[in-house]
Amino acid sequence: MSDFVSRIGTAPYVGPRRTAGSVGDAIFEWLCRGAGLIVLLTLGGIILTLFIAGLPAFQHFGLGFIFSTNWDPVEGREEFGAFISIFGTVVSSILAILFAVPVAFGIAYFLTELAPMWLRRPVGTAVELLAAIPSIIYGMWGLFVLVPFVQMNIQLTFGETLGAIPFIGFIFESNSFAGTSLFSAALVLAIMILPFIAATMRDVFEQVPPVYKESAYGLGATRWEVVSGVVIPYTRKSVVGGIMLGLGRALGETMAVTFVIGNANRMPQSIFDPSTTIASVIAMEFPESLAGSLQQSALFAIGFLLFFISFVVLATSRWLLRSRLKG
Amino acid sequence: MNRRTLLLGTGSVLMLPALMSNRALAQQATITGAGATFPRPVYERWSQAAREAIGVTLNYQSIGSGGGINQITNRTVDFGASDAPLTTEQLAERKLLQFPSLMGSVVLSANLPGVADNALKLTPEIVVDIFLGKLRRWNDPKITELNRDIRIPNLPIGPTYRADGSGTTWVFTTYLARVSSEWKDGPGAGTSVRWPAGNGARGNEGVSNIVRNTPGAIGYIENAYAVVNRMPTTQLRNKAGNFVQPTPESFNATAAAADWTAQNFAADTIDLAGEKAWPMTAATFILLPTNPPADKVEASRNTMRFFDWAYREGGDIAKRLEYIPLPASAHDLVRAAWRANIKAPDGSTVWSA
Numbered sequence: 001m002s003d004f005v006s007r008i009g010t011a012p013y014v015g016p017r018r019t020a021g022s023v024g025d026a027i028f029e030w031l032c033r034g035a036g037l038i039v040l041l042t043l044g045g046i047i048l049t050l051f052i053a054g055l056p057a058f059q060h061f062g063l064g065f066i067f068s069t070n071w072d073p074v075e076g077r078e079e080f081g082a083f084i085s086i087f088g089t090v091v092s093s094i095l096a097i098l099f100a101v102p103v104a105f106g107i108a109y110f111l112t113e114l115a116p117m118w119l120r121r122p123v124g125t126a127v128e129l130l131a132a133i134p135s136i137i138y139g140m141w142g143l144f145v146l147v148p149f150v151q152m153n154i155q156l157t158f159g160e161t162l163g164a165i166p167f168i169g170f171i172f173e174s175n176s177f178a179g180t181s182l183f184s185a186a187l188v189l190a191i192m193i194l195p196f197i198a199a200t201m202r203d204v205f206e207q208v209p210p211v212y213k214e215s216a217y218g219l220g221a222t223r224w225e226v227v228s229g230v231v232i233p234y235t236r237k238s239v240v241g242g243i244m245l246g247l248g249r250a251l252g253e254t255m256a257v258t259f260v261i262g263n264a265n266r267m268p269q270s271i272f273d274p275s276t277t278i279a280s281v282i283a284m285e286f287p288e289s290l291a292g293s294l295q296q297s298a299l300f301a302i303g304f305l306l307f308f309i310s311f312v313v314l315a316t317s318r319w320l321l322r323s324r325l326k327g
Numbered sequence: 328m329n330r331r332t333l334l335l336g337t338g339s340v341l342m343l344p345a346l347m348s349n350r351a352l353a354q355q356a357t358i359t360g361a362g363a364t365f366p367r368p369v370y371e372r373w374s375q376a377a378r379e380a381i382g383v384t385l386n387y388q389s390i391g392s393g394g395g396i397n398q399i400t401n402r403t404v405d406f407g408a409s410d411a412p413l414t415t416e417q418l419a420e421r422k423l424l425q426f427p428s429l430m431g432s433v434v435l436s437a438n439l440p441g442v443a444d445n446a447l448k449l450t451p452e453i454v455v456d457i458f459l460g461k462l463r464r465w466n467d468p469k470i471t472e473l474n475r476d477i478r479i480p481n482l483p484i485g486p487t488y489r490a491d492g493s494g495t496t497w498v499f500t501t502y503l504a505r506v507s508s509e510w511k512d513g514p515g516a517g518t519s520v521r522w523p524a525g526n527g528a529r530g531n532e533g534v535s536n537i538v539r540n541t542p543g544a545i546g547y548i549e550n551a552y553a554v555v556n557r558m559p560t561t562q563l564r565n566k567a568g569n570f571v572q573p574t575p576e577s578f579n580a581t582a583a584a585a586d587w588t589a590q591n592f593a594a595d596t597i598d599l600a601g602e603k604a605w606p607m608t609a610a611t612f613i614l615l616p617t618n619p620p621a622d623k624v625e626a627s628r629n630t631m632r633f634f635d636w637a638y639r640e641g642g643d644i645a646k647r648l649e650y651i652p653l654p655a656s657a658h659d660l661v662r663a664a665w666r667a668n669i670k671a672p673d674g675s676t677v678w679s680a
Contacts (some may be wrong), residue, residue, distance in 0.1 A: 074493070074515035143533070148540050175463070178485050178541045180524040263490030263527030274526045280490075284529065288392030288492025288518045290398065 047307060055300030057294060059287065071265040073285060073295050080298035082305055084265055088182065089306065092257065093250035095186035095271070100194045101243060107194075112231075113223055124202065124267035132193035139259035142188040143180075147260055150187065151179030155272050155304035174272035180262035185272040188256050193246035200242025204235040244317040249311055254279040278306040339343045353661050356629045361388040362395020362408030365431055365494050365549060366611045370408075372644045373637050380640065384634045389546045392494055393517065399423065399614045405626040407614035410494020413516060423590045424617050424668045427610035428634060430582055432575040433498045434607070436558040437545040438538050440480055441680075445572045447561040451506035451606075454563070456596065457545060458486050458503065458605040460524025465543060482543030487534050489547075490527030492518040498597065498609045499547045504600045506606075547607075550578070551649040563607075566600045577605040578651045585610075587657040592664070594658065608651065617668050624671045627638035631665050 017246070040103025058065060065161060077181045107127060111120050154175070162172035208231050232239065262274020263284060282299050289296040331571055355378065360370070369391040374385035390398070392409040396612045399407030400421045408428070418425055435454065437447060453469055462469065466481040489496045497518045504511040514520040526544075530532045531552040538558065547562075553560055561568045571577045584601040585594040598606040613634065619627040624650040638661070642652035667677035 070521075072515075072521045073519050074517040074521070077515065140464060174525060175483065176485070177483055178487065178537050178544060180528070180537065258490075258529055258535070263529070265521055265523070266523070272485050276527075277491075284491045284527075285519055288393035290393055291397040321547065 003306040007106070018195060019142070026078050041200060047304070050304040050307060052302050054297055054304045056297040058303040060086075060294060060297075065298075066305065069267055073289075078294045080280070080294070082298075082302045084267055085278045085281045085302055086305060086309070088261065088268070089251055089279070090276060091268075092182055092185045092189060092261065092275070095182070096189035096193060096250045097247055098150075099186060099190035100197055102118065103190075104194055104197035104201055104242075104246075107198040108205050109227060111202050112205040122320055124199075127195045127198050127202075128240060129195075129261075130191075131199065135192065135253060135256045138188055138192050139256035142256060142260040143183065146188060147184050149181040150181070150184045151177065155179065155181075172272065173269050174270040176262070176273050178262065178274070180260050180274055181272045182261065182268050182275045185257045185261035185275075185277070188260050189250045189253055192253060192256060193250050196249060197242045199245045199246065201235075201239055204238035204242070205231055205303065208234050240320070241318055244313060247313055248310055251313065252279055252306065254283050258283055278302045330443050349533055351384075355384060356625070357384045357386055358405045358410055358626055358629050358633060359386045359388075359393075360406045360613075360630075361390050361398045362614075363392045363410045363611055364389040365410050365493055366429060366650070367646050368551070369641075369650050371431060372648065373633070373641045376635050376641070376644060377633055381632055381636050383629050383636070383671045385633060393490065393492060396421075396614065399616065402616060402623075404631050405615075406440075408611065409614060410609070410611050411423070412499045412591060412610075412612055413614070415591060418591060418614075421614075422616060422618050423614045424664060425593070425614055426634075426664060427592050427594070427611050427653055427657065428613050428637065429645050429653060430469050430578070430596070430608055430610045432550040432573060432578050432581075432605055432608045432651065433502075433547050434437070434536065434550045434558075434560045435545060435547055435555050435563065436538050436553055437558050438540075438542055438559070439475070440542055442477055442479060442559075445562055446474075449561050451502075451565045455503055455507040455510050457484055458488070458522070458524065458643030459510065460486070467504075477567075480542070482541050485537075485541050485544035486522075487537045487546030488527050489530070489534055490519070490520050490655055491529050492519065493530075493610070494611065495531070495547065495549055496520070497613070498607055501609075502597050502607045515569045540657055545651050554649045563603055563605070565606045566598050567602050567604070569602060569653050571603055571605055575646070575649075577603045578606045578608050581606075581608040582651050582654050585654075585655070587660055592657075592661065610653070615665075615669065618670065619677065621672050624677055625627065627669060628677050632667070635662065 003166035061068065061080065064078065065082055066086070067083050068079075069083045070079045070081045071084060072079045107123075111124055115123065155177070159172055159174065163169045165172075212230050212234065213226055216230045221229065258276050261276060261280060263276050263280060264274035265276055265281070266273075268275040282303055285295065286299055289299060328405060334657065341433055343647045346660070359599045367387065368389045370385060374387065378384045387408075392411060393437050395407040396409055396413070407423075413423070413425055431577065439447065449470075450473065453462065453473075456469070461628040464481065464483055465479050471479055493497050499517065500510075500514065500516040503514075514523060526537055528537050528546075532546050535547040535556060535558055548558060553573075560573050562572050579601040580601045581596055581599055582598045584604050585596045587594050589595065592612070594610065596608050615627065615630060616623070624644045635663075638653070638658040645652045662678070666676055669677045672675050
């Protein structure tokens with residue numbers, strides 16, 4: 001007994017063991033409660049700080065701040081509007097999801113159904129390693145490898161052909177040939193969020209009870225029918241959760257996007273035009289903004305809007321899932 | 328040997344290095360500065376050299392001019408550094424003295440296969456039209472007529488700019504606004520502006536990378552960066568009507584032509600009228616509090632000692648790094664301003680040399 005108490009070390013010996021345990025329980029409970037509260041307080045604090053610092057910009061421009069495409073930081077005629085950066089953020093993230101989800105599904109399908117056992121571990125680890133690469137590395141790699149590739153092999157090769165498609169051709173027609181564009185940014189983002197989505201999908205695919213799959217196989221279903229008819233419906237909620245995790249990361253990604261998006265505060269006419277995102281505008285202009293200036297306030301304000309967009313994305317995904325499960 | 332002597336002996340051995348480092352600290356003063364990224368290489372080399380020469384070590388953080396102004400306004404550093412000069416009101420409000428430390432130039436770099444370094448001639452009008460997005464191809468008659476002696480490839484023009492707020496952008500856009508009313512009323516001049524055309528990249532290295540990778544791209548970068556990285560540069564027609572090459576000779580011509588008696592040393596060095604003057608040359612500035620509190624007087628004096636030494640001995644280091652030292656006439660004006668403006672809390676002048 002005394003040996004046991006001395007091993008704990010911190011708790012003094014106070015008679016029956018039960019009392020000592022309940023003091024420890026109370027301390028532990030409060031520590032855990034504090035840990036939980038810290039999350040809430042930090043989140044609330046950040047939202048509040050962003051909002052208060054961004055308030056002068058919101059007051060100055062009103063609701064027009066969100067819809068204005070003007071971003072003019074020149075002293076004496078400052079005018080700030082968030083629409084272009086909001087547009088760039090949302091479009092690049094959605095394109096990234098469109099690129100990443102099919103590939104992530106392919107990876108997960110391969111790893112859980114097709115790959116021989118000895119290959120699953122190394123490929124799975126490689127996918128997880130991709131997630132561990134710092135975003136600045138993706139940015140540099142994107143700038144030095146991916147951007148010239150997009151410029152030479154995608155934009156110049158397919159751009160004109162795609163541009164000739166009626167009605168939607170304008171999406172691919174661009175006068176900008178530097179290679180840094182919305183498309184490049186979406187591609188880099190897709191590669192960055194791929195491991196998150198793929199790892200989530202693989203993990204949840206593996207959790208499907210073998211009985212279900214075996215029953216389906218027993219009824220004569222093909223591999224594809226098993227995945228589309230059993231695995232995906234069973235794991236739908238977690239799959240969408242994984243995609244939303246990736247979307248959340250894509251919305252807030254800063255360095256990698258800044259390197260390859262072209263940082264142009266103009267409305268892009270095509271996906272090969274340079275654009276900008278909220279996170280990269282903040283990264284680019286914050287160091288040179290004066291404390292208390294309207295510019296800095298506008299930067300805080302778009303930071304607040306980014307927070308808001310992320311929140312809406314999360315809320316929408318929850319809502320979508322709920323309504324589908326009911327229906 | 329009893330226990331006490333042993334203790335005493337160990338104690339004195341332990342104390343000895345502490346005493347020595349204290350004495351070394353007394354000789355080796357440290358000053359802190361923060362701000363502009365553009366002069367960072369020079370300040371760092373000056374710091375190394377000044378540590379040996381006058382015992383002042385500079386701890387400089389290149390966080391950007393805006394950050395430097397914020398830091399010195401809050402007095403968290405001994406001096407701030409800014410590429411763009413502050414206005415008289417801004418200085419008065421923050422109780423700061425502004426003086427130049429050295430000069431640098433902005434050059435244009437274009438990727439035109441087959442065109443030699445410094446062969447391409449450009450006029451201010453062409454540069455403005457390129458960055459307004461009006462000139463779209465390199466074989467436009469406006470450009471080819473000027474450059475009859477060289478063969479310019481038929482490529483689309485890709486203007487490239489600094490997307491991060493920077494003094495380099497301030498110099499370049501101030502120049503464009505000076506030579507073109509359309510630019511002045513359009514994008515205007517500032518550390519970051521609303522670019523009507525082209526691609527933005529982060530830092531000199533980002534702009535250089537786009538220029539290097541994209542045939543037909545043209546961008547503006549700091550001369551020091553361009554020389555070290557062997558970027559192909561262009562000629563530019565100056566106010567006197569001569570085509571000048573971006574060389575130390577034409578930069579020094581600008582430095583000599585500038586009027587350093589201007590208020591707050593905000594001498595106009597952009598688009599000067601000198602025969603050989605390179606039009607995009609500008610000084611970078613130091614911001615020093617005019618009212619150092621009692622415990623900061625020594626740091627304030629050491630800051631002035633540091634820059635006094637840099638004016639006297641630091642010119643060669645600056646030149647080796649492709650920056651332009653200030654002309655000697657400016658040095659004495661700065662020292663006079665220190666004497667007249669920087670006052671300790673008891674009213675005495677901090678700089679008496």
